[in-house]
Amino acid sequence: MQITERGQVTIPLKLREQLGFRPHTEVEFSIQNGQLILRKKPEANRSRLAGIYGKKRFERSTDDLMKLLRDE
Numbered sequence: 001m002q003i004t005e006r007g008q009v010t011i012p013l014k015l016r017e018q019l020g021f022r023p024h025t026e027v028e029f030s031i032q033n034g035q036l037i038l039r040k041k042p043e044a045n046r047s048r049l050a051g052i053y054g055k056k057r058f059e060r061s062t063d064d065l066m067k068l069l070r071d072e
Helices: 015-017 063-072
Strands: 029-033 035-040
Touching: none
Parallel strands: none
Antiparallel strands: 029 035
8 A cells, every 4th residue: 555645545445344434534643652543533523413414314306405495
């Protein structure tokens, strides 16, 4: 595995699944004994809105909702 020119690396899928790293997971870095440590930020630091991200479901399609907004 290599670091890109922009300092990015890809966390392997199996490790992301094992540790529960999903899209938009907030992480932090630290150095311990000369090693770089990546961990999830504690729950208390996360936005309350992030906890409900993507959970609202509507009975109507997005197109129907947009039409309702435009017609009124």
